[in-house]
Amino acid sequence: MALCVAVVSKENAPKYVASLNPEDELQIQYEIHSSIDFVEEKLKTGKKDMRELYLGLLYSTENHKVYGYVTNTKVKFFVVIDSSNLLLRDNEIRFMFRKLHTAYTDLMCNPFYIPGDYITSENFDKVARGILTGNS
Amino acid sequence: MSAEDVLFDMLHSEIVSYLVSKSAEDEDISILEHLGYSCGWRLIERITKELPRYKEELDILKFICTDFWSCVYKKQVDNLRTNHQGVYVLHDNEFRFFSKLSNGTQYLKSAPKYATFTCGLIRGALENFGISSIVTVEISRMPLCKFNIQVLPSSS
Numbered sequence A: 001m002a003l004c005v006a007v008v009s010k011e012n013a014p015k016y017v018a019s020l021n022p023e024d025e026l027q028i029q030y031e032i033h034s035s036i037d038f039v040e041e042k043l044k045t046g047k048k049d050m051r052e053l054y055l056g057l058l059y060s061t062e063n064h065k066v067y068g069y070v071t072n073t074k075v076k077f078f079v080v081i082d083s084s085n086l087l088l089r090d091n092e093i094r095f096m097f098r099k100l101h102t103a104y105t106d107l108m109c110n111p112f113y114i115p116g117d118y119i120t121s122e123n124f125d126k127v128a129r130g131i132l133t134g135n136s
Numbered sequence B: 001m002s003a004e005d006v007l008f009d010m011l012h013s014e015i016v017s018y019l020v021s022k023s024a025e026d027e028d029i030s031i032l033e034h035l036g037y038s039c040g041w042r043l044i045e046r047i048t049k050e051l052p053r054y055k056e057e058l059d060i061l062k063f064i065c066t067d068f069w070s071c072v073y074k075k076q077v078d079n080l081r082t083n084h085q086g087v088y089v090l091h092d093n094e095f096r097f098f099s100k101l102s103n104g105t106q107y108l109k110s111a112p113k114y115a116t117f118t119c120g121l122i123r124g125a126l127e128n129f130g131i132s133s134i135v136t137v138e139i140s141r142m143p144l145c146k147f148n149i150q151v152l153p154s155s156s
Helices: A022-045 A090-108 A122-133 B003-022 B027-050 B057-073 B108-128
Strands: A004-008 A014-019 A054-060 A064-070 A076-082 B079-082 B087-092 B133-138 B145-151
Touching: A004 A022, A004 A090, A004 A122, A014 A022, A014 A122, A022 A054, A022 A064, A022 A076, A054 A090, A064 A090, A076 A090, A090 A122, A090 B027, B003 B027, B003 B108, B027 B057, B027 B108, B057 B079, B057 B087, B057 B108, B108 B133, B108 B145
Parallel strands: none
Antiparallel strands: A004 A014, A004 A076, A054 A064, A064 A076, B079 B087, B087 B145, B133 B145
16 A cells, blocks of 8 residues: 555656645655655666666655656656555565556556656556555 | 567568658658657557666667567577767668568568568667667668667757
8 A cells, every 4th residue: 555656757747646645645755755866876876786767765755655667668657655654565565666667668558658657547547556455 | 480570570561662652752751750759659668667777888888789689570680880979780681571571682672661560669768768869771682770879969
């Protein structure tokens, strides 16, 4: 169960944001924004063996933890979870990203989606909502 | 050659002949190229899903020559040459779209039309990796085909 799911394009423009409770959204978006810097830094200075798409924990505050994932084409996925949630393992977070990535590649195969547009696909939204509510 | 490959071949040759018969001489090429571009762009997103991250430009070009080419054309590029200054030449000794056309210089004049889609395919794939490029084709004798890739300096 996650608090927020976000997709950021290779030019660092937000492409999709979905969150569980809208009151926190501003704060979470701010945190995701900060995490983009961490991603850029990890990609640039990352060791040679930084071959995995999953980047792990990027940023944590009192309330939230931000996890990141970057595809080969520099599209960034973020998942924000509650810091008090200790049940969630690394593996499950990986699984969330895997699902998001699959949904994203499926979206790319849709000829009506123009690369670079904001994501309005219902299928993608369903997957993201599934990750948020945890019953995916 | 499996059934799905035949479908792709036939669809491709229909698209080429449709565009050539429909539009003016210059226009047809750019539409074909754009078709390939958007195809390559989307395809990359899908193929690289399970693959580790590529960092160097040469790694990406190697990926195009091996994995990408075998995904689309069921074979690898036969030869990759580079001057290490942003120019790459891909040699395909038996380019799929030519193999049915001719085994020499007959129909050489219409050959570029059948390679334009692939030029776009390469350009779109590289673009999604963040490499802007110009891809041209050089054909002296079918079914041999050379793709010249000129990498443009990145804006960032």
